[in-house]
Amino acid sequence: MWRYLIPISGFVVLAVFLARGLSLNPRYVPSPLVGKPAPEFELPRLKNPEITVGTRDLAGNVALLNVWATWCVGCRQEHGFLVELAEANDLPIYGLNWKDNRSIAMSWLSSLGDPYVASAFDELGEVAIDWGVYGAPETFLLARDGTVLYKHIAPLTREVWTTEFLPRIIAECGTLPCPSVGSE
Amino acid sequence: MNRRSFIVFVSLLFFGTALAIDPEPPLEDPAIESAYRELINEVRCLVCQNQTIADSNAPLAADLRREIRKMMGEGASRAEVIDFLVTRYGDFVLYRPPFQPTTWLLWGAPVFLLGIGVIVFARILRVRMKQPLEEPNSLDEMTL
Numbered sequence: 220m221w222r223y224l225i226p227i228s229g230f231v232v233l234a235v236f237l238a239r240g241l242s243l244n245p246r247y248v249p250s251p252l253v254g255k256p257a258p259e260f261e262l263p264r265l266k267n268p269e270i271t272v273g274t275r276d277l278a279g280n281v282a283l284l285n286v287w288a289t290w291c292v293g294c295r296q297e298h299g300f301l302v303e304l305a306e307a308n309d310l311p312i313y314g315l316n317w318k319d320n321r322s323i324a325m326s327w328l329s330s331l332g333d334p335y336v337a338s339a340f341d342e343l344g345e346v347a348i349d350w351g352v353y354g355a356p357e358t359f360l361l362a363r364d365g366t367v368l369y370k371h372i373a374p375l376t377r378e379v380w381t382t383e384f385l386p387r388i389i390a391e392c393g394t395l396p397c398p399s400v401g402s403e
Numbered sequence: 404m405n406r407r408s409f410i411v412f413v414s415l416l417f418f419g420t421a422l423a424i425d426p427e428p429p430l431e432d433p434a435i436e437s438a439y440r441e442l443i444n445e446v447r448c449l450v451c452q453n454q455t456i457a458d459s460n461a462p463l464a465a466d467l468r469r470e471i472r473k474m475m476g477e478g479a480s481r482a483e484v485i486d487f488l489v490t491r492y493g494d495f496v497l498y499r500p501p502f503q504p505t506t507w508l509l510w511g512a513p514v515f516l517l518g519i520g521v522i523v524f525a526r527i528l529r530v531r532m533k534q535p536l537e538e539p540n541s542l543d544e545m546t547l
Contacts, residue, residue, distance in 0.1 A: 245452060251493040258491075318462055344466040351491040353449035353463055 250351055250370040257284075257359070257367050258349040262339035265316050265324055272313065272337040277361055280399045281368075281391050283312045284359040285335070285375070286347065288319045289327045291355040297374035298331050304380070305334035309396045310388065314338030317347050317355055360384055362391055363399075425468060430476050439475050442484060443468055445498045455498065 252258070261273030277284070285301060287294040305312055314335035316324050321340060328338075341347055350359070353372075360369040368387050371379055388397060430436040440457070446467065448459035456464040456471075467488075474484050485497065494500045502510050 248449060248493060248495050251490060318466075344463070345470070348466060348470055348491060351493075353492065 246354075247372070248353070250367070252351055252359075252367045253370055255367060257361055257365050258346075260339065260346040260349065262315075262341055262346055265314070265321065265338040265340045266328075267337075268321075268340065272339045274365065276337065277311075277313060278365055279363055280361075281310050281363055281388060281397045282361050283310060284315055284350075284361060285312060286315045286317050286350070286352050286355045286357040286359075287338075288317045288355050289323045290319065291317075293374040294356045295331075297356055297376070298334070300375055300377060300380070301334040302332040307396075310392075311336045315346065315350070315352075316340050317352060318342065318344045360387060425465065425472075427469075427472065430472065435475050438481060439472055442475075442481055443471060446471075446488060447496050447498055449492060449496065 257274070257277070259274045261271045261275075264270050264272045283304075287298075301312060312334050314337070316338045318341065321342075324338070324340075328335075339346065344352075356372075356374055358371045358375050359367055360371075362368050368391065369383060371383060373379075389395070392398065430439060443457040444455050446456045448454045448456045448461055448464040448467075450461040450463050451459050454461075454464075456467050471484055471488075474487065479487075488496050494503075494506075500506050500509070
């Protein structure tokens, strides 16, 4: 009896482990930042390098920080949706332009539309390292007090927006458009 | 397999060991340089997940090497650099993840499987030792 049971149970255990392993997405690396204060940063703006954009601008708002670059195919894919979101004007969207070329990035925004209140220009990718960025596009949802509420890696779609972002935003804001601390 | 195809085969085995090359000169202190080399061979490149940042030519790997080199050049310890990476990217960046509840299975499985192997081996030995030798030694027979 044992002679048959042992190999069969061994097979079942192995099959369960392999099935689980195959159904996981190895690209999904949970961010250790979620639930923690967002890393502070201050960078020159993409369109207006004399002024900076950073933690101080984000503070007080429930906001999105979208990591994008013109070399990133997924960013082009999601760009239309970001423009739609910006038109709905529910919450401010900030950009982190990651390891990009300033003039190409500016012409991308002028031809495809600019959904960002401002984009930070991170030429060397140093701020991106602080934020644990590893594959654009990435979108962070930030609370008023600067806590990271959620991080999405991959192009932002309406489906992801409705299922992952909206419930968290409504829990945080109560109503839409999200009132900022200053306007309360 | 003839001699030439054997040589080609052996050289192909070493194909994957190329390293990414940075323009910077080595760090001044050879001890820090070797600690740096050792560390970048244990950090996963998140863009190309089966490579270390020492192997990878991905821009992010180059940025991380530059950052780690800078930190270590300024005197940061190995533990400080690891902590820096883990707070940003999580334990997944480490090729040697720490021993904690989520990794008990990972670290424990080899020991557990070895234990099973030892038990099975011991049982087989015990059964065999009880069996009489099947063929009598021919030398003994001759002396009879």
